[in-house]
Every structure is written in C-alpha cells, then in structure tokens.
Amino acid sequence: MYEAGKNEKEVLKYWDEHKCFEKSIENRPENKPYVFYDGPPFATGLPHYGHIVGSTMKDTIPRFWTMRGFRVERKWGWDCHGLPIENLVEKDLDLKTKKDIEDYGIHNFNDACRANVSNFAEEWKNIIHRFGRWVDMEDSYRTMDINYMESVWWVFSKLWNQNLIYEGRKPMHICPRCETPLSNFEVTQGYKDITDLTVTAKFKVLDAKEKLGIEEDLYILAWTTTPWTLPGNVLIAVGKDIDYLRIYTINENGEKSSETYLVAKDRVDYIVKGAYKIVDEWTGSKLAGLNYEPLFPYYKNTENAFRVVVADFVTTEDGTGVVHIAPAFGSDDYYLGEKEGVEFVQHVGMDGKFKPEVVDFLGQEVKPKADHSKTDVEIVKWLAQNGKLFSKEKVVHSYPHCWRCDTPLLNYLTSSWFIRVTELKEDLILNNEKTNWVPDHIKEGRFGKWLENVKDWAVSRNRFWGAPLPIWKSEDGLDFICVGSVEELEELTGQTVEDLHKDTVDKLVFEKDGKTYTRIPEVLDCWFESGAMPYGQMHYPFENKEKFEAGFPAEFIAEGQDQTRGWFYTLHVLATALTRGENPVISTDESLPAFRNVIVNGIVLAEDGKKMSKRLNNYPDPMIVLEKYGSDALRYYLLSSPVVHAENMNFSEKGVREVYSKVINMLWNVFSFYEMFAEEKAVSKINTVELENVLDKWIVTKLNKLIVDVTKSMEEYKLAEAIRPIQDFIADLSQWYIRRSRDRFKGELEKDKKQAEKTLGYVLLTLSKVMAPFMPFLADKIYLQIKGDGTLESVHLEDWPEVNEVDIDEEILENMELVRKISELGLAARSNAGIKVRQPLQSLNYTNSVKFSDELNSLLAEELNVKSIEFVKGTELKVELNTEITEELKKEGLMREVVRTINQIRKDRGLTREDRVEVTYHTEDYLLQSIFLDFADELKKSVLADEIVEDGGEESVEIDGIRVDLGVRKV
Ligand SMILES: [Zn+2]
CATH class of the missing domain: 3.90.740.10 (Valyl/Leucyl/Isoleucyl-tRNA synthetase, editing domain)
Incomplete structure (x- = not known):
C-alpha cells in the first residue's frame, strides 16, 4: 500500500531542502517568461475547497510550462482592503455604524484593519505548502503596501487623463449598514x-x-x-x-x-x-x-x-x-x-x-x-x-x-465616482476575442453578454480602509487634481509621504495657483485594486518597466465563475483602458486583454448537492483528506472532474478514495513490482526498433500516444481531458502489460527478461514526467527512486517528453484492442460454463476479419489458458470455447491448483523468491497422488522446491474438494 500522507511529507521535505521550486524557475532562461497572474484571496478566512480547486489549476499549469522550458514566476498576493476586512474589524471592536468608526478614529480603525490582515497568513502558508503548490508566499504582494497603492494611483490617474472618470449622481444600490454604494457587479x-x-x-x-x-x-x-x-x-x-x-x-x-x-x-x-x-x-x-x-x-x-x-x-x-x-x-x-x-x-x-x-x-x-x-x-x-x-x-x-x-x-440616489466603462465597450468586446476561455462558452456567453451590457463602474466607496481616490478638490469645488504618484504628491505638498491610506493623505492639504486643495473623502472599490494587480505586484511603471512590458499580458489565469463579474472583468477593463488608442499608456502594438488564457472553475458542493457548510458538517476537512489519501489523489480527483469546466461538482470522499486505489495505489504496485525485479538503471530513451516482444512494442506505443494526448490538451488548457488518459494508461499498464508479462520477469528467457525490465523502467521513468504537473508527489517519488540514467534532482526540473506522432504504431494499438476484447469474451464464456481460469482447456475459436500474428495468438492462449487458438474468417467479432475437460486437462488443472495452494503457503510464511523449500504431502485420493508423482518436475519448478516427498504435513487443506496434508519447509 502506498502511504500517501507519509510519502508526501517526505517529498515536501526533500523539495524544501533541495530548493526544487526555486531551481525550477532559475534553471529556465529569463528571456523565456511565461507569465501567470495569481488572483489575490481576501485574507479574512481559511482556504476552503474552492481555493483548493484554484490552487490545483494554478499549480498544474505552471509546472507543465516550466517543463516545456519556460520561466514561470509565481507570486502570491493578498487582497487586504475593502469591506470584507472592515466588517470583521467592526465586529471585533463592536462598532455598529460609520459614526462609531469616526468616533473611534479612522487612524485607529485602519491600524486595526492592518493588524488583522495577516491573521490567517500562517495557516494559509501551511495548507498551501502541504498541498504541494509551488508559489512564492514569502515575497507576496499586498494591496495595502505603499508600492502597490502607488501603482493603483498611477492606473487611476491614467484613466483620469483619458477623461474616463467622472462624478455622477445616480440611483445605485447602497448597503445601508456599510453606508456606501456598491458597483453593479457586486450587486x-x-x-x-x-x-x-x-x-x-x-x-x-x-x-x-x-x-x-x-x-x-x-x-x-x-x-x-x-x-x-x-x-x-x-x-x-x-x-x-x-x-x-x-x-x-x-x-x-x-x-x-x-x-x-x-x-x-x-x-x-x-x-x-x-x-x-x-x-x-x-x-x-x-x-x-x-x-x-x-x-x-x-x-x-x-x-x-x-x-x-x-x-x-x-x-x-x-x-x-x-x-x-x-x-x-x-x-x-x-x-x-x-x-x-x-x-x-x-x-x-x-x-x-x-x-x-x-x-x-x-x-x-x-x-x-x-x-x-x-x-x-x-x-x-x-x-x-x-x-x-x-x-x-x-x-x-x-x-x-x-x-x-x-x-x-436599497436602490438609492447618491453621488459617486464612475469609470466610463460604456465608452470602452467596443474595445472590451474586441479584446475578449483575443482570450482563450475554458470552457469556451463563457467567452460569448456569461462574459460576452456581460460586456454587451456594460454600465459605468461606480468605483468610489464611502469607507475607510482602501486605496483613497487620488483626487484633490479646490475649495470652490471647480478644480480637481488627480495625483498619480508619491513623488507628485510630495511635490505638491512639500512633505515626505510614507503611507497612502486615508487617515494619512486626508491631512495633506496644499495650495496651487492661489487655491487650496483637499482630498475628496472616498476610497476605491477594492475590485479596482485587484484589477490593478498586474501593475501593482511589480510596482509598475515605477520599477520593473522592461520586465513587465515583456511579459504583458499574462499567458494564464484561473478563478471561479463568479469572477466573470469580478476579477476577470476588472482586470479586463483596466488592461483595455491602458492599452487602447493611438498612443496607449502601456506601449503595445495593439489593444490587449490582461490575459491570453483563462480557466474558469465551478463550485465545489457537498456530496448531498448542498452548499458546503460548517454548521451542517456535510463535508470532510481538506487536511484530513490530504492525510488519508494524499494531495495527489485529491488533485487528480478535482482535475478530472467537471469543476475545471465551470460546472459544479458534488464532492465525495469516496471519489478521492477511488482515485487513490485506482490510480495512485495501482501505479505504486506496478512500481513495486518493477523494483523487485529491476537489476539495472532505468533508461530515459528507448529505441523502439529494438523491441521484439509485442507487449513491449504495445506499451511503448501506448505511452507515446499518452504523451501526444496530454500535451495537446494541456496546450489547450483542458485539464480534465489532459488528466483522464493517465488513469487509462495506468490501468493498461497494470492490468494488461504487467499481467501478461509477469512470467517474462520471472524469466527463463534472459534476453526477453532484460527487454521487459528495460521497457518497464523506461515507461515508468517517462510516465513520472508526464504525471509530474498533475500528481507532483508520486511523480517525484517514482522518478527519484527509479534512478534513471541522467536523473536530475527532481522530476520537476526535467523537460517535458517529446514524441512524434509517427512513433505511434496504430496497427499494434488496434490489434491489441481486439485481442483484449476477445480475451474478455473468452473469459465470459468460461464463466458462463462455470470453469475456472486455472483449468486448462483445449481450444478457442475466434471470428474476426483478420488473423492475428502467432505472437498475439499465444498471448491469447496464455491469458485464456487454452492449448490452441483457431482463427475463423468473418466480420462479426465472436468466440467459441471448447469446454470439454478430458482426464488429461483435469489433471493439469489440478496441478495448477496444487501450485497455487503451495505458493499461498509460501507467501503466508513470508518466503521470498530466494528461499528454496522441501514439500511433503499426504492424501488418500488416487488422482491427487498421481499429480504429485506425474508432474513432480513441473511442480518443483513452479513452487521453487528441491524435493517433493510423500510424508505427513502440518497444513490440512482442500484442493478442489479433496483433502490433502501439506508440509512446506525451508531448506
Ligand atoms: Zn454591507
């Protein structure tokens, strides 16, 4: 059994000690960036399954592109401002109204918000780390830092310069408790x-x-x-x-x-x-x-x-x-x-x-x-x-x-500052054409329709903890100055500015051309701030100018469906405003969206289809699921589900358990089998021409096909399509390749044994690379333990395996598919006749349009335990099994039962392949006696015995209803 919890923690420790994440970035050239934007979560609670889905997507895609040779920096961010944190602090301090906050003091209130922001940061770090997500959380951006806020001001001032900002009196929805208007997408x-x-x-x-x-x-x-x-x-x-x-x-x-x-x-x-x-x-x-x-x-x-x-x-x-x-x-x-x-x-x-x-x-x-x-x-x-x-x-x-x-x-007439999004409408629609949406219906559907009906964005909030609107108004109310940087504000006021929050900048009053200017009281909608994260996280354009422009727009983002009216939208509006027109603010050849590819996920519901609720206790704690089945299993479960296609899913622990046993543990068993027999290093390349055995040719072709399929889907950002073939491949590997190759590994034919070992080593080594973005722990565990030629410090530092489609031998795939179908039909015919597979039978006829090679025929004969396979030409695939059991066949069947029974005893005693034994037996039954005598040589070989003698035995067992005493003694 694969001990997921234990193994994953060891791998984590290994990654940390060897700085694998850092190396996976530094090893790739700076001039080959792949830019990913991480949407900042509010720092007001702990991660839930929604964040875990997000984190899975945001980890898998960058790992893939890293292996493709790109430098994928991953910076974590925190959304620190806005109503979510203000509401928490109000509750803590028992402040019921805005008046209460003013009496308490805006400076004190903002200090309390600032102090509360990092409350959950440590726990987030632990969970994200344990989950195996590679992201830089130490150097994360925070929307409340002065550099970030300065970039937000810069963005705002650029919109102001384009005459895209105005103050208007409009009926809007207000929250009477928060005493502020909300934007239409918040509503x-x-x-x-x-x-x-x-x-x-x-x-x-x-x-x-x-x-x-x-x-x-x-x-x-x-x-x-x-x-x-x-x-x-x-x-x-x-x-x-x-x-x-x-x-x-x-x-x-x-x-x-x-x-x-x-x-x-x-x-x-x-x-x-x-x-x-x-x-x-x-x-x-x-x-x-x-x-x-x-x-x-x-x-x-x-x-x-x-x-x-x-x-x-x-x-x-x-x-x-x-x-x-x-x-x-x-x-x-x-x-x-x-x-x-x-x-x-x-x-x-x-x-x-x-x-x-x-x-x-x-x-x-x-x-x-x-x-x-x-x-x-x-x-x-x-x-x-x-x-x-x-x-x-x-x-x-x-x-x-x-x-x-x-x-x-309340629908309420009030004044607010607006962004003239209606004026950007055409550009917004055009730029949406430049984005690949997954699933694609969101492009024209949910998002496209939203853009068709854009309204001006009410961007000011009558609140306290946020980036202030950088607008100063003259005392006569006629003139406005919009400030776009700290330096500009310092020049205007003649003071050093070290913080941009409301409680600080509201005190900064200045004179210009004989008029006194005071800041207007509002702060920005926190969605404006998160929409400005591409610029804020790099302190653009005050720092990182070249780097930012070389990597704009992002190749990839991922969030939940609700963000079509939230972050996706605000990113899109601001990027469009900054890149449109003849002389765009950010110099680009064309107007651009903020992101090229976006994956939209659905909602994770409880197993009963209801919302996950702490109160109803209708879902398992994610950390317990990780401990039991591992992050790999949870990741696989989520990535292969419709939740990565913007559909809702009902989370079931049973589903994770199933992945654990059908994917993770099944592969682990294959790997353990390999380790038992492997004598040489695994190879990272194999010359397919040299392969002789049809099973080897088949599994290598299957592997090539897997690589082609996974690569194609990953390039299209279709995660479920990318991951599902991996499970099928592992099943093929375990249930057909290994099953039919077992005897080859035990090996009488030295050359065939070597080839099987070499093939399986190559397959596992390559598979570890293909799995790496999806199941990073097990992939690295196998990769490191298998010690292939040219092994690096981690599979995540490897290059993605490349395959030519011509390497895929379609004929082998097709024929093997048919062989497996026939074997299924043959096994069904046996079961209908009530004959165990261990009982050899004389023959099986199969009807098919083409005759299989002798090699495939003997594969079938072995699988079905028949002496001969006959071909009948015909169009409909069917089989006919000769079910007559002659005296001879009966004896042979009995012999196999004896072998199985003795080997079971060997196994129960914990004997290994190196241990030779002496077998003793005693039975009254004539037929069974004759088995021990007539098949003595074959028996010895099959149970690794030096001697078989008639004598008593300590184990009394029944074979096919016949009593026999058996003794198995190590020699
Ligand atoms: Zn409210």
Whole structure:
C-alpha cells in the first residue's frame, strides 16, 4: 500500500531542502517568461475547497510550462482592503455604524484593519505548502503596501487623463449598514429570494370633477413591493395608450362602494378580488395632468409634485398598471422626476433610516436585516388607519443583499465616482476575442453578454480602509487634481509621504495657483485594486518597466465563475483602458486583454448537492483528506472532474478514495513490482526498433500516444481531458502489460527478461514526467527512486517528453484492442460454463476479419489458458470455447491448483523468491497422488522446491474438494 500522507511529507521535505521550486524557475532562461497572474484571496478566512480547486489549476499549469522550458514566476498576493476586512474589524471592536468608526478614529480603525490582515497568513502558508503548490508566499504582494497603492494611483490617474472618470449622481444600490454604494457587479453577487409585503395604495384625485366630470370620489390605485418608499412619493405614472377603468367594488351584500377606483383594464381582475362594476373607460393620456392628494403629509409642499404623468416604462405586467414614483429610489423614477421638474425628495438617509421630517416613523430602518418587512408592516398599518389602503399581499421575490454583510440593499440616489466603462465597450468586446476561455462558452456567453451590457463602474466607496481616490478638490469645488504618484504628491505638498491610506493623505492639504486643495473623502472599490494587480505586484511603471512590458499580458489565469463579474472583468477593463488608442499608456502594438488564457472553475458542493457548510458538517476537512489519501489523489480527483469546466461538482470522499486505489495505489504496485525485479538503471530513451516482444512494442506505443494526448490538451488548457488518459494508461499498464508479462520477469528467457525490465523502467521513468504537473508527489517519488540514467534532482526540473506522432504504431494499438476484447469474451464464456481460469482447456475459436500474428495468438492462449487458438474468417467479432475437460486437462488443472495452494503457503510464511523449500504431502485420493508423482518436475519448478516427498504435513487443506496434508519447509 502506498502511504500517501507519509510519502508526501517526505517529498515536501526533500523539495524544501533541495530548493526544487526555486531551481525550477532559475534553471529556465529569463528571456523565456511565461507569465501567470495569481488572483489575490481576501485574507479574512481559511482556504476552503474552492481555493483548493484554484490552487490545483494554478499549480498544474505552471509546472507543465516550466517543463516545456519556460520561466514561470509565481507570486502570491493578498487582497487586504475593502469591506470584507472592515466588517470583521467592526465586529471585533463592536462598532455598529460609520459614526462609531469616526468616533473611534479612522487612524485607529485602519491600524486595526492592518493588524488583522495577516491573521490567517500562517495557516494559509501551511495548507498551501502541504498541498504541494509551488508559489512564492514569502515575497507576496499586498494591496495595502505603499508600492502597490502607488501603482493603483498611477492606473487611476491614467484613466483620469483619458477623461474616463467622472462624478455622477445616480440611483445605485447602497448597503445601508456599510453606508456606501456598491458597483453593479457586486450587486449581482447577492440576490436572494425573500418574502415581502406588497401594498396597493389609494391616491385621492383632487380635480376629478373639473377634469373628468365625475361626482364620486376617485382614487387611483398604485401597487408597490417597497411600501417604505411611499412617503417619498411625488408622482404617479400611467401608460399613454394603456386602457384604464373606473370601477365601483361590490361587497358580499351586493352593495356598491361609495368611492370609485382607477385601475388598468388588463389588471383589474388581479387587483379586485370580489365583484365590481365598470363606470368609465379611458386611456392613460386622458388621465395625465390630474392632481392628487399627497399620500403622506411630510413633503406636501414639494414643488411640481403630486400629479399624474405619462411614462413609457409603465406596463400592465404586474400591479395596477399605474406606477408610484419616488425619484430617490430607482432609475426610472429618478429620470422621470428630473424630466418633470419635480423638486427632489429623499426621505431616507444613507444609513437606511427615515429622516427626521418623517415624524411618524422617525429613526426606523426601512429594511431591517433581521426582519425585512417590519417597517413595511408599519407603513401598511398607517395607510389602513388613514383610509388609504386598498389591499395588501405577501410576495416572494428576488432581492439584492450586501455581498459582505448580508444587509438588504436599497436602490438609492447618491453621488459617486464612475469609470466610463460604456465608452470602452467596443474595445472590451474586441479584446475578449483575443482570450482563450475554458470552457469556451463563457467567452460569448456569461462574459460576452456581460460586456454587451456594460454600465459605468461606480468605483468610489464611502469607507475607510482602501486605496483613497487620488483626487484633490479646490475649495470652490471647480478644480480637481488627480495625483498619480508619491513623488507628485510630495511635490505638491512639500512633505515626505510614507503611507497612502486615508487617515494619512486626508491631512495633506496644499495650495496651487492661489487655491487650496483637499482630498475628496472616498476610497476605491477594492475590485479596482485587484484589477490593478498586474501593475501593482511589480510596482509598475515605477520599477520593473522592461520586465513587465515583456511579459504583458499574462499567458494564464484561473478563478471561479463568479469572477466573470469580478476579477476577470476588472482586470479586463483596466488592461483595455491602458492599452487602447493611438498612443496607449502601456506601449503595445495593439489593444490587449490582461490575459491570453483563462480557466474558469465551478463550485465545489457537498456530496448531498448542498452548499458546503460548517454548521451542517456535510463535508470532510481538506487536511484530513490530504492525510488519508494524499494531495495527489485529491488533485487528480478535482482535475478530472467537471469543476475545471465551470460546472459544479458534488464532492465525495469516496471519489478521492477511488482515485487513490485506482490510480495512485495501482501505479505504486506496478512500481513495486518493477523494483523487485529491476537489476539495472532505468533508461530515459528507448529505441523502439529494438523491441521484439509485442507487449513491449504495445506499451511503448501506448505511452507515446499518452504523451501526444496530454500535451495537446494541456496546450489547450483542458485539464480534465489532459488528466483522464493517465488513469487509462495506468490501468493498461497494470492490468494488461504487467499481467501478461509477469512470467517474462520471472524469466527463463534472459534476453526477453532484460527487454521487459528495460521497457518497464523506461515507461515508468517517462510516465513520472508526464504525471509530474498533475500528481507532483508520486511523480517525484517514482522518478527519484527509479534512478534513471541522467536523473536530475527532481522530476520537476526535467523537460517535458517529446514524441512524434509517427512513433505511434496504430496497427499494434488496434490489434491489441481486439485481442483484449476477445480475451474478455473468452473469459465470459468460461464463466458462463462455470470453469475456472486455472483449468486448462483445449481450444478457442475466434471470428474476426483478420488473423492475428502467432505472437498475439499465444498471448491469447496464455491469458485464456487454452492449448490452441483457431482463427475463423468473418466480420462479426465472436468466440467459441471448447469446454470439454478430458482426464488429461483435469489433471493439469489440478496441478495448477496444487501450485497455487503451495505458493499461498509460501507467501503466508513470508518466503521470498530466494528461499528454496522441501514439500511433503499426504492424501488418500488416487488422482491427487498421481499429480504429485506425474508432474513432480513441473511442480518443483513452479513452487521453487528441491524435493517433493510423500510424508505427513502440518497444513490440512482442500484442493478442489479433496483433502490433502501439506508440509512446506525451508531448506
Ligand atoms: Zn454591507
């Protein structure tokens, strides 16, 4: 048995002591770089299976390209800024609001964030190291370091110079707890189904008599899923061409309501539950211009408000076909309010609480995290008490939440700084063409569609721990200076600058041309910072200018599918902005994406198909899995699964165990067999022409084919396709090559024995190289132990084996395939007839279109234990087994049973091939007696015995139902 945990730790120690990782880079020429970008994880938790999938891909690909002769530097990174770490620190320090943080002091708060960032670093190092991933974690980049931040500023200033940055007031999603706007791609990450209370409110028309000529009271019905927005209502929108009805409702007693209601014709049956009577029918255009009584009194003096207007976004798909408009809480609302010249009303603060003028609900949160609809219930009660409620209903709908703190978001009009991504759209789409996506459907699908619909990127956050926006504003608010480097800031301020965080740079005020400039308060979205990692990690362009430009863009990156709207996207936007146009910022011949090849992985779910959850305890601890089956087995399991093709997988420990036994341990057994017989060094090259035995020719051809297949898939970044043939090859090697070559190794034919040994040594040595990127531990274990000619310090310093396709002998592959099929059919025929394989039979006929060579025929005869193989010409592959057992065949079969039994005793006693024995036997059975006498010579040879004598024996056994006493004594 291969002891995975123990062996892998030994290999790790060996790698560390011999600095194998460092050498694998240094041995390759500097002018042949293969650039890989490592996406920085947030340093706020421990690695989970998602990170392990990422790490497997990020280790396998660089190992492969290293063996192909490239210099693949691998630098680890940490994402240190942003809401994830801020939220943790807030919890630790019991700071509940932004005000609490300000009172605590931004400097102190940032210090606490900085101190918390490295909390998990040591544990990450241990896990990543044990997993066998080669990456430089000592010299890792951190987004909070001044050099990194300076590059981020530089990128930002270059976008500023291209007029790609602007400040805008837009309806955006904000997190009321974090009190900051979020970008559209952050919002898409947090949609969840929740139950909300919807309400249909009654808006009383004031001038129904004058304008419509009606006597009764008329109420317009408007429906909303966000009752808390109703106090901010200023307009009602109808569709110009939508048909509306004026109705009475009729109660159970058949009485008409005293008031009348207005609702779209297509919606009336959904809104009115009981009977009703139609009195009028008008199109929306007739209703425009009506005035209504404010639903709530708080903003009753708002200019130009409380009118019915037409808008083209009104439909009859839901609600009443009438839309209540609160301009501070939605795009359509905002633009309509602006168009209609309505004074701006925002009745809720950025903290998600009603403002003081909303006296009845003062200080209440509009969408509390603990109970989403608590406030909505209060609003509905108020409406009911004031005669303004028509109906209410519960609804389950998809609602966005903060991706960090899980608070329900609010659609809220606020000002923010934006990147004009819409202006880059064409370049973004063109550059996407230059990237190889795996799986390829993401290129046009998930990512391509996202690019088709790009929106300007809200890039500022009203927070504390992040790279500050490097914008200084004059006191009169008219002029801005965007700073692109530390040096520039030092020149402007005349001070030495050693840190770029908010608490430091906010104090830096300077004068220029008679105006005083102060920094604007916002910090950057942390996704901007991770998107700037190609430049930040090298402190480009302040350092490493040539090296960076020679290696841009990256050849390879890999992350999870969610990053199509995260890191993949931000990398892509920034690279495109920096390389586009006639005079690109980074001098390149053409506009470029940030990466040439990208592998997108899916999500690792628990075995039951649910999310992995600590609470449910529905998955095994990765470190325990590593200990039990080894990193190689886990890596193989993940790489051969659909998770490397952006599909989700259900993780099963059983699956890892299966890989362990069917791949790892099976190969280990082959290797142990080889070690038992090998007498000479393994060769790293073999001349196929010299091979005589068909089994040797076959396995070498198989190996060549394996190399061709693995190479091709690896060049296409298709990991599952690359790794799966390895398992098949190991099965072929063990279950056919070794199985049929066992006797050759025990060897009467010295030359054939030598050839078998040489072939197997060559195969294992070469296989160790092919396996190296995928199963780096076992590969090196075999490579180092086999001691081939010209062995290096590690298999990972080797070159990738090269093969010409012409070396693949298709005919051998085909014929052997047929031989194996026939042997399967033959074994099935034996089993149907109830005859054990050890019982020799006379003959087998096979029908096939071509006759096999004598060599293949004898291979078949041995495998099927028949005396002769006959060929019948025909098209359909089939076999016919002669199942007659003559006296002679029966004796022969019995003889083999005796051999097997004695050898089992030898094995139980722990005897080796060097130990000779004396065998004694006693049996009453005549037939069995004759076996010991007639086959004495053959028996002696097969059980390595000097003598076989009739005498008692200490072991009483049964052979084919016949009792016999056996003695086996070492001599
Ligand atoms: Zn939040």
